[in-house]
Amino acid sequence: MLFGALLKHVVERGSLRVIDARGRSWTFGDGTGRPLTVRLHDRGLHLGLAINPYLRLGEAYMDGTLTIDAPGDIYDLLDLVLGNLGTSYPSAAFKLYAALRRAKRRIDQHNPIGKAQVNVAHHYDLDGGIYDLFLDADKQYSCAYFAHPGMSLEEAQLAKKRHIATKLMIEPGMRVLDIGCGWGGLALTLAEETGAEVVGVTLSREQHKVACARAEEHGLARRVQFHLQDYRTLEPSFDRIVSVGMFEHVGVGHYPEYFNAVERLLAPSGIALIHTIGRLDPPGATNPWIAKYIFPGGYIPALSEMASAVERTGLFMTDLEVLRLHYAETLREWRRRFAARRDAAARIYDERFCRMWEFYLAGSETSFRHEGMVNFQLQLARRIDALPLTRDYMYAHERNADALAARPRLRVGE
Amino acid sequence: MLFGALLKHVVERGSLRVIDARGRSWTFGDGTGRPLTVRLHDRGLHLGLAINPYLRLGEAYMDGTLTIDAPGDIYDLLDLVLGNLGTSYPSAAFKLYAALRRAKRRIDQHNPIGKAQVNVAHHYDLDGGIYDLFLDADKQYSCAYFAHPGMSLEEAQLAKKRHIATKLMIEPGMRVLDIGCGWGGLALTLAEETGAEVVGVTLSREQHKVACARAEEHGLARRVQFHLQDYRTLEPSFDRIVSVGMFEHVGVGHYPEYFNAVERLLAPSGIALIHTIGRLDPPGATNPWIAKYIFPGGYIPALSEMASAVERTGLFMTDLEVLRLHYAETLREWRRRFAARRDAAARIYDERFCRMWEFYLAGSETSFRHEGMVNFQLQLARRIDALPLTRDYMYAHERNADALAARPRLRVGE
Numbered sequence: 001m002l003f004g005a006l007l008k009h010v011v012e013r014g015s016l017r018v019i020d021a022r023g024r025s026w027t028f029g030d031g032t033g034r035p036l037t038v039r040l041h042d043r044g045l046h047l048g049l050a051i052n053p054y055l056r057l058g059e060a061y062m063d064g065t066l067t068i069d070a071p072g073d074i075y076d077l078l079d080l081v082l083g084n085l086g087t088s089y090p091s092a093a094f095k096l097y098a099a100l101r102r103a104k105r106r107i108d109q110h111n112p113i114g115k116a117q118v119n120v121a122h123h124y125d126l127d128g129g130i131y132d133l134f135l136d137a138d139k140q141y142s143c144a145y146f147a148h149p150g151m152s153l154e155e156a157q158l159a160k161k162r163h164i165a166t167k168l169m170i171e172p173g174m175r176v177l178d179i180g181c182g183w184g185g186l187a188l189t190l191a192e193e194t195g196a197e198v199v200g201v202t203l204s205r206e207q208h209k210v211a212c213a214r215a216e217e218h219g220l221a222r223r224v225q226f227h228l229q230d231y232r233t234l235e236p237s238f239d240r241i242v243s244v245g246m247f248e249h250v251g252v253g254h255y256p257e258y259f260n261a262v263e264r265l266l267a268p269s270g271i272a273l274i275h276t277i278g279r280l281d282p283p284g285a286t287n288p289w290i291a292k293y294i295f296p297g298g299y300i301p302a303l304s305e306m307a308s309a310v311e312r313t314g315l316f317m318t319d320l321e322v323l324r325l326h327y328a329e330t331l332r333e334w335r336r337r338f339a340a341r342r343d344a345a346a347r348i349y350d351e352r353f354c355r356m357w358e359f360y361l362a363g364s365e366t367s368f369r370h371e372g373m374v375n376f377q378l379q380l381a382r383r384i385d386a387l388p389l390t391r392d393y394m395y396a397h398e399r400n401a402d403a404l405a406a407r408p409r410l411r412v413g414e
Numbered sequence: 415m416l417f418g419a420l421l422k423h424v425v426e427r428g429s430l431r432v433i434d435a436r437g438r439s440w441t442f443g444d445g446t447g448r449p450l451t452v453r454l455h456d457r458g459l460h461l462g463l464a465i466n467p468y469l470r471l472g473e474a475y476m477d478g479t480l481t482i483d484a485p486g487d488i489y490d491l492l493d494l495v496l497g498n499l500g501t502s503y504p505s506a507a508f509k510l511y512a513a514l515r516r517a518k519r520r521i522d523q524h525n526p527i528g529k530a531q532v533n534v535a536h537h538y539d540l541d542g543g544i545y546d547l548f549l550d551a552d553k554q555y556s557c558a559y560f561a562h563p564g565m566s567l568e569e570a571q572l573a574k575k576r577h578i579a580t581k582l583m584i585e586p587g588m589r590v591l592d593i594g595c596g597w598g599g600l601a602l603t604l605a606e607e608t609g610a611e612v613v614g615v616t617l618s619r620e621q622h623k624v625a626c627a628r629a630e631e632h633g634l635a636r637r638v639q640f641h642l643q644d645y646r647t648l649e650p651s652f653d654r655i656v657s658v659g660m661f662e663h664v665g666v667g668h669y670p671e672y673f674n675a676v677e678r679l680l681a682p683s684g685i686a687l688i689h690t691i692g693r694l695d696p697p698g699a700t701n702p703w704i705a706k707y708i709f710p711g712g713y714i715p716a717l718s719e720m721a722s723a724v725e726r727t728g729l730f731m732t733d734l735e736v737l738r739l740h741y742a743e744t745l746r747e748w749r750r751r752f753a754a755r756r757d758a759a760a761r762i763y764d765e766r767f768c769r770m771w772e773f774y775l776a777g778s779e780t781s782f783r784h785e786g787m788v789n790f791q792l793q794l795a796r797r798i799d800a801l802p803l804t805r806d807y808m809y810a811h812e813r814n815a816d817a818l819a820a821r822p823r824l825r826v827g828e
Contacts, residue, residue, distance in 0.1 A: 146803055280798075282725040303731060304722035311696040311716055316786065320734035321805065324798050372730065372798070384694075384738050384786070389560055391735065395809040 001026070002050035007081075014080045020046055029080075036076050037069040058289035058363070062356045074355075075335065075362035082370040101285035108286065109251030111297050113230045117203045119249065119297040124182075124204035129348050130357075131183075134338040138185040139210075142245030142275060143327040143375040153333040156326075160275075161189045164242060166394050167273050167319070167379055169387070170194040174239040177201075177265060179231045180246025184211030184224070190242070191224045200226045201234065232257065237267040247276035247306075252283070252299050255309035263313045263382065271381050272315070277327065278303060278376035287363070294360050300373065310380065318387055319379035327375050331365035415440070416464035417454075421495075428494045434460055443494075450490050451483040472703035472777065476770045488769075489749065489776035496784040515699035522700065523665030525711050527644045531617045533663065533711040538596075538618035543762050544771075545597075548752040552599040553624075556659030556689060557741040557789040567747040570740075574689075575603045578656060580808050581687050581733070581793055583801070584608040588653040591615075591679060593645045594660025598625030598638070604656075605638045614640045615648065646671065651681040661690035661720075666697070666713050669723035677727045677796065685795050686729070691741065692717060692790035701777070708774050714787065724794065732801055733793035741789050745779035 004018065004026045011028040015035040019025045021043040040046065042065040048056045049066075060066035061074055068077055111119065131139055136154045144156035145163045164186070170176060172195030178187045181200025184207075191198045202208050211226040241262055250258045262272050283302045291298060303320070310317050338345065338361060345354050367373045381387060418432065418440045425442040429449040433439045435457040454460065456479040462470045474480035475488055482491055525533065545553055550568045558570035559577045578600070584590060586609030592601045595614025598621075605612045616622050625640040655676055664672045676686050697716045705712065717734070724731050752759065752775060759768050781787040795801060 147806075280725065280730045282722075302721070302725055304718050304725055307716070307721050308696075308718035311694065311718055316694045316736075316738075316788075317717060318736050318738065320736075322730075322732050322734075323803075324730075324732065324801070325803060369798075374730075374798075384783075384788075387738070389737075389739060391805075392561075392809065395806065 001046050003046060003053075004028075006050050006053065010081060011084050013084055016077075016080055029084075033080075034072070034076070036072040036080060038077060039067050039069070041065045041067065052288070055288040055292065058293065058356075058359045061359050062293075062352055064352075064355070073362075074358055075365065078362050078366040079369070082366045086370055098284060101288070102283070105285045105299065106251075106253040108291060109253060109297050109299050111249070111251040111254050113232060115297070116230060116249070119295075120203040121205070122296055123294060124202075125206045127348050128206055128210060130345060133341040133345055134334040134361075138189075139183040140185055141182055143277070143323060144330045145323065146326055146329055153330065156330070157185075158189075161186050162193070163394075164244070164273055164275060164377070165190055165194055167377065168240045168242060168271050169393065170196050170240055172196065175199070175237075176240040176242065177231075177234070177238040179241065179243035179262075180249070181207070181211060181226060182245070183207050184214050184226055186242065186244055187211070187224050187226070188214060188218055188220055191220050192218070196223075196240070198224045199234075199238070200224070201229045201231050202226065203228070203230060231265075232261055234261075234265055236265045237270070238265055239267050239270050241266055241270065241272040242275075243272070244275040245277075247274055248298050248300060249295065250299075251297055252301065252305060255301070255305060256312060259309050259313045259315060259380075262380065263315050266315075266380075266382055268382050269386050271318075271379065271386060274306075274376070274378040274380065276301065276306075276376055276378075278306070278322075278374050280322075280372040280374055287367075290360070290363070293356055301376075303376065306376070306378065310378075314382060315380045316382070316384055317378060318381045319377075319391065321377040323375040323377065325368065327373070328365050328368035331361055331368065335361040335365060415460045417460060417467075418442075420464050420467065424495060425498050427498055430491075430494055443498075447494075448486070448490070450486040450494060452491060453481050453483065455479045455481065466702070469702040469706065472707065472770075472773045475773050476707075476766055478766075478769065487776075488772055489779065492776050492780040493783070496780045500784055512698060515702070516697070519699045519713065520665075520667040522705060523667060523711050523713050525663070525665040525668050527646060529711070530644060530663070533709075534617040535619070536710050537708060538616075539620045541762050542620055542624060544759060547755040547759055548748040548775075552603075553597040554599055555596055557691070557737060558744045559737065560740055560743055567744065570744070571599075572603075575600050576607070577808075578658070578687055578689060578791070579604055579608055581791065582654045582656060582685055583807065584610045584654055586610065589613070589651075590654040590656065591645075591648070591652040593655065593657035593676075594663070595621070595625060595640060596659070597621050598628050598640055600656065600658055601625070601638050601640070602628060602632055602634055605634050606632070610637075610654070612638045613648075613652070614638070615643045615645050616640065617642065617644060645679075646675055648675075648679055650679050651684070652679055653681050653684050655680055655684065655686040656689075657686070658689040659691075661688055662712050662714060663709065664713075665711055666715065666719060669715070669719060670726060673723050673727045673729060673794075676794065677729050680729075680794075680796055682796050683800050685732075685793065685800060688720075688790070688792040688794065690715065690720075690790055690792075692720070692736070692788050694736075694786040694788055701781075704774070704777070707770055715790075717790065720790070720792065724792075728796060729794045730796070730798055731792060732795050733791075733805065735791040737789040737791065739782060741787070742779050742782035745775055745782065749775040749779060 001020055007028050014029040014033045015031050016028040017037045019039045021040045045060055135141055136157050140157035145160035146156045147159040174196045176190055176196045176198045178198060178200040181187050181202050184200055187198040187200040190196055208226055208228040215221045215224045266272055277300050279300045279302050283305055286299050342354055415434055421442050428443040428447045429445050430442040431451045433453045435454045459474050549555055550571050554571035559574035560570045561573040588610045590604055590610045590612045592614040595601050595616050598614055601612040601614040604610055622640055622642040629635045629638045680686055691714050693714045693716050697719050700713050756768055
């Protein structure tokens with residue numbers, strides 16, 4: 001079995017047993033750790049998994065043609081394989097495969113104004129009930145900030161919003177733009193806690209509807225407006241711009257367009273904060289399973305790609321925070337919550353959807369633990385003197401974190 | 415006069431008068447600010463300054479064929495011109511010139527092990543008395559960290575060393591490598607304040623001699639060793655690596671070699687901190703006057719260039735601080751001190767050397783004020799979990815800055 005040869009090459013540590021569709025059995029690893037048994041139920045996988053593992057593994061799991069014996073699960077399998085693989089891909093065949101996929105990424109990620117909405121709808125216009133099953137009550141669908149050990153997901157998402165607000169130095173009455181506002185939680189918190197006026201834009205009809213309703217419910221509709229609009233069609237200017245978990249959808253060919261728009265929309269003394277997943281590896285291509293089933297058009301940027309695009313604008317990169325493992329912790333909690341309410345998800349969609357979502361959450365978490373994925377917070381300004389000389393202002397604020405944590409929080413539908 | 419046409423294009427704000435070698439006079443700008451008068455005393459400059467201003471301006475000032483009427487000085491001229499120019503270079507001719515210079519930068523910056531020492535000797539083996547005239551007593555020849563407003567240069571250089579030590583999380587007994595150790599001030603402070611063992615390397619004989627003598631004087635020779643050695647020939651491993659003001663000499667073609675060496679020399683759980691001037695502009699070329707007279711082989715990196723090289727190693731970039739204007743403030747103080755002791759400099763070398771040094775310090779300061787130059791502090795690690803999840807540890811320490819500032823300081827020759 002060719003897939004077996006591949007695994008033998010990769011799995012040095014741990015205990016993995018694979019039983020193929022003919023009933024033949026192989027073991028891999030050094031026998032340490034909890035034994036994990038994987039069963040293949042379709043002979044087509046014997047070749048398919050070897051040729052295109054990054055696509056076919058997820059598909060086989062979704063289809064139920066690959067199963068893992070309890071108490072093991074798909075997370076354990078990905079953790080074992082990727083933990084062995086790390087960020088090094090030894091084989092020449094893999095390198096060729098990666099180069100080919102990278103060569104066509106500008107086509108895959110072509111994201112003009114019309115297509116962007118289609119790509120967004122694929123994920124964010126899912127039945128909103130799905131997101132309620134695993135996100136926090138504020139529906140923060142991005143990396144939380146575990147400011148202190150032992151924080152709950154709810155606390156860490158609030159800490160994330162406040163960490164961002166602090167870096168933006170928002171003052172009452174300022175005009176703030178939120179590019180990719182999701183269900184509106186960040187915009188509402190910024191308006192409530194800083195006294196700013198916030199404009200949020202999204203391309204998801206589902207998110208826009210929810211965000212508008214929340215602004216009304218919280219009596220913030222006068223200061224917070226949500227538009228179903230592409231950020232590229234906005235008019236200047238804003239004192240502050242924030243963009244959380246949206247840059248992953250921009251596509252590598254559109255980075256100059258994105259940063260030129262930020263520059264155009266930002267006031268001369270303005271500050272922007274871009275919060276995005278990033279790769280510490282070299283530029284690459286999007287995982288093919290993720291691109292097909294979860295985020296069409298999506299791409300995780302390398303810092304060299306973002307920096308190169310920023311350098312060619314009139315924007316200065318004034319700070320970069322690299323949030324390591326915070327997203328792994330966020331995803332672990334999402335995965336735990338989803339597992340606990342799996343039956344409800346199956347009622348909204350079906351069993352195959354549940355397995356797709358499990359694979360998505362487990363695969364994402366392991367990529368942050370083993371594949372060099374992190375979360376970047378890029379701070380940008382148009383003037384070299386727009387910010388204080390030291391980063392103390394980012395931390396002076398958070399010394400009062402415990403006091404802040406006691407303040408009221410926004411929830412969907414409150 | 416072609417130089418006049420160039421200035422007319424550039425100088426929109428301010429009051430500049432130029433009197434050429436034939437006695438003809440031009441005025442530029444909008445008449446605001448303090449009037450500044452520049453005199454050309456050589457007809458060759460009329461064309462030369464227009465064709466290659468970045469080289470010829472500095473040469474004319476050194477030669478005394480370009481003078482500025484008191485109380486104006488060379489800083490005022492550069493501040494006026496570069497303040498108008500900013501980071502935008504409008505003319506097509508300039509872009510062509512920049513592209514040509516960029517094309518040959520790999521040749522200019524070719525820096526193999528033998529040549530590196532020649533390049534270093536050009537600057538750092540100058541008579542040590544020159545550096546005593548304008549640096550602080552500890553001879554910190556890099557960007558200071560003005561942690562609080564109103565800090566003296568001495569205090570800000572100490573704050574810089576402690577800011578770096580904090581980011582490195584050095585513990586007693588650790589082995590620390592200082593690549594490009596200068597006159598040894600950082601290595602001695604780290605050893606004294608953290609209890610670490612430090613190895614410093616430099617290619618400057620003059621610096622090496624001074625650094626070794628200081629280690630003896632301070633009774634630290636057992637824990638601090640200085641070697642006259644290229645970092646590429648060192649053997650692993652070190653718990654911590656620090657490199658301050660050295661990366662500017664690496665040359666863009668050698669970045670992979672540099673970061674591969676850092677990875678090779680760093681222990682698996684290690685942390686490295688690279689402190690270097692950076693450009694927020696796109697990759698470019700070294701100012702030709704600087705390359706010819708001050709730093710042969712030198713180059714100020716763009717973040718995209720550093721990130722691209724780091725991504726291709728097994729190192730993770732775990733933080734980036736962008737120190738804006740700290741170096742401008744450092745240079746302002748160096749310039750003030752040099753001016754106050756100019757006679758002593760002229761006695762060591764001559765009048766032309768003094769004008770060269772004035773141009774160097776003034777040009778460097780204005781590049782940090784107007785040309786998008788900054789100082790990067792890149793933190794690197796080999797493991798994604800080598801550091802705490804948040805940056806709080808960098809700032810918790812500095813809350814005690816005032817208490818620390820009272821501790822004894824190292825001085826050359828004490």
